[in-house]
Amino acid sequence: MAYQKDISAVLGLSVSTVSKALKGYPDISEETKRKVLKTAEELDYKYGEGERRSRMMSGTIGILAPGSADLVKSPYYREMLCGMAGEAAERRRDLLIMGEDCAEQHMSWVGRVAARRVDGVCLLASREDLYRGRFAELLESNIPLISVENEVTGHTSICRDFRKNAAAILGYLRKKGHRITVFPGDQSIGYRKYASILAEEAGKLDMDCLKTDLSALSAENVLKLSAEAKVTCVFFTSRREAACRIREWEKSGLTIPEDMSAVVLQTDREEWGSGEDGITCLSNAPSELGREAVRKLVKILDHPETDIGERVSLEGSIAVGKTVNDLNVR
Secondary structure (H helix, E strand, C coil): CECHHHHHHHHCCCHHHHHHHHHCCCCCCHHHHHHHHHHHHHCCECCCHHHHCCCCCCCEEEEECCCHHHHHHCHHHHHHHHHHHHHHHHCCCEEEEECCCHHHCCCCHHHHHHHHCCCEEEECCCHHHHHCCCCHHHHHCCCCEEEECCCCCCCEEEEECHHHHHHHHHHHHHHCCCCEEEEECCCCHHHHHHHHHHHHHHHHCCCEEEEECHHHCCHHHHHHHHHHCCCCEEEECCHHHHHHHHHHHHHCCCCCCCCCEEEEECCCHHHCCCHHHCCEEEECCHHHHHHHHHHHHHHHHHCHHHCCCCEEEECCEEECCCCCCCCCCC
């Protein structure tokens, strides 16, 4: 069975253009539509149930959550659902959570969505599930869909923006008089990407953000970084790691934040709601991610021509704690 990406490859068009041509969007030329439909037929592209069914609106938005148990257990997802529910209520829409229903295991995801008669879907799928193609048929269908937290080609995605967040927290540090920071981590692709973004944004503010290993952050090495490299602040991406290091430093006689400042950038979802440690942190409120997902989906439902497969990147906010020293105060 062919997919939209196959049609895209043959014609040299983007997946979003192919998708819109198959849906008959007015902003796609008739010539392009003709080519796409002809190629779809030649490749034996199978239209999903969602493309065949009537688009009578039910007023209900589906929240497709494969790991639905996490929505109940996780404070992060509970707050996201609260944001979704609040936005949906303001727009006079109902929400329906769709999880792993044993009674529907024989049905495809497209079939499940069609059976529930929802107008569109907010997809809370893991990166692993998307990578493995678990939702390929759903993503290829005509069902309006928003992906939350993970970018999906051809569909609007609501994601946290590491670059905007990095710029915001660096700007905060600079106002506090910090000029040289350090970002510890491993040598994974993700770490190198984030370290590069931090270095670029720091450069724009006439600051330096150095890379180091987590193992190099003993109290003794922190004092050396402060004395030799003039480092005044350490970035962490986990509250857990930050709290552990701060306890270690304090046991060794360091005073936080006077001897070294510490900040957390983009808190992990597992740690959401654990902000009682007093660590200065910048992260995205899950409620706002949920609200933005519903806002965008309702807009697409009301105006299908606005479904251009964009990535919507949201900037977080700073929760000021007690771990950043104000170097301007002497």
